[in-house]
Amino acid sequence: MQRTPLFLGVFLGLLTPLHAAEQAGASGPAGTLANAKLVHRLEITKPGLYENFRVDAQGQGGNIVKITADDVTLRNCEIFNGTGNGVGVFGTRVVIENCRIHHLLNGTYEKQTDAHGITGRWGDVTIRNCDISYVSGDCIQFDPDRRQRGSLTIEKCHLWAGPLAEDAPGFKAGQSPGENAFDSKTPPDGERCKLVIRQCYLHGWNQPSQILTRAALNLKEHIDAVISHCVFDDNEVAIRARGPGGRGDARVVVEDCAIYRTKVGVRAEDKIEGLKILRMAYGPDVKSREERHGGKELPGYENTGEHDAPPMESLMVKPRS
Template identity: 80%
Template sequence: MKIILALSLTLSLADAAPLAGTIGKIGTLENPQLVHRLEITKPGVYENFRVDAQGKGGNIVKITADDVTLRNCEIFNGGGNGVGVFGTRVVIENCRIHHLLNGTFEAQNDAHGITGRWGDVTIRNCDISHISGDCVQFDPDRKSRGSLTIEHCRLWAGPLEADAPGFKAGQNPGENAFDSKTMPAGERCKLVIRHCYMHGWSQPSQIQNRAALNLKEHIDAEIVQCVFDDNEIAIRARGPGGRGNAHVAIKDCAIYNTQVAVRAEDKIEQLKISGMAYGPGVNSRVEFHGGKELPGFENNGEHEAPPLNALVANPKS
């Protein structure tokens, strides 16, 4: 009886493991309020807005207050950032953010899905795509410290289905799913990315070394149970140098159809990989650029990945 109960418990825990990507309703609910820009200057819950930027730039949704939740919104059709976060204790959840394009495919300018200042910020259950910068980038001004958690999100790139100002159908804009920028010294910014599905960051592209995760500068990053598919580089972890100094831990992730799974650069001081699963189409698992003497490097528990649809909540959404 004890053996049967133990086995049953093990199976139930495995079945309960959260899938990567978005779950449930994303975007607006019934009868959303249509606006063309949204400035949030007071604490509270802001939900069910359809924010059509009509091609305008700037921060389409600008959050300057603390203690804000932005929920079930669609933010699109802009030449600037979808959401700019300049407060703390901010939660962005169940939002669809897309088609934020600035410049041209040949000369892209940054238009990010979500950007702003490090703080106590959570991005949860959001779908972000078709941007000319990064799906998420913190902090382009390098003026803040704090934490950022991204969970159960789908951060992806893919060919445009139709022409857009400066871009043609079939072109694949965007740089990274996530890119970190920080103050150069002091307390490290804390980054947690878990249960996310990141795909489509492949060539041809406007930039070289296109990566789903571009982890650099003064961060302490933990990447947990994420799934990567169809990327040039899944995880780019950058060591000391002008753009380096990241500390990175990667736990129980899965990678498919990718040229380089993990690219370790410039003798990164701390890079710990555990339980990495590799599916078909991964050309190179771990590559070292700028030196191989990595005293803080660990890589344990590599194994074969299950089929992609066993790990992703909505692989075709």
């Protein structure tokens, strides 16, 4: 029996499409079901399941959905048309799944003010199968107050930016609002916050904005982060990993991800320590696979298994209708 040479077998293995359980993107529809209840604000103060709300904020600010209870599941909701945050999480053991969150715009395109899709405090939070877009802050940001520690898992989500189809107050059609798909903020010391982002599709963070560097993932401050089986496309920077200094000291591991149509794949800053990039796939239209800013030496750095990316559709889940 003829055997495949070892080096060729490894090469072919890298080009094999991911198993369905590892593919990126939302695995089902996000948003409301039939007969959704229309409300303009939702405050959740007791544990339980909250499902099938259409939350039209009518231009109001604050936390459009505010969760202050523990042990809450928010499912199959649409949250939109506000000048504040879509969801503010202030409880623990919270799950947000199958939600569509969009058009949270504050300020003007030239002077945007934060309006995030989901924000709040670290604390055993899971965000799953959500579609978040058209925000003037970040799709997801934890914790702007830098007061809490805990964990956050983001999985099978579609986090994106793009040109507005129509004018909105302070914004014009064709402008692409927002800063990052995800941004981390933490207390400066003590136990690290745990971040897991897996099987997500992050794209469109590429047009000029009010911030100097627009990235899909802005990983900074006191976190342990594992990013796996994600697909990045059409971004200025896919992964911005930031080390010691005024923005903290992130620890970042990136596994089995793929980057397409991007100016910079991984931007390593401030001599970040312990950065590990494992089996990263790059498309031919990534201008720079890696850049280092604030120092070339990265203690504990590892980059193994780098390879050319297969067609993007082979890595994407086909959503169920």
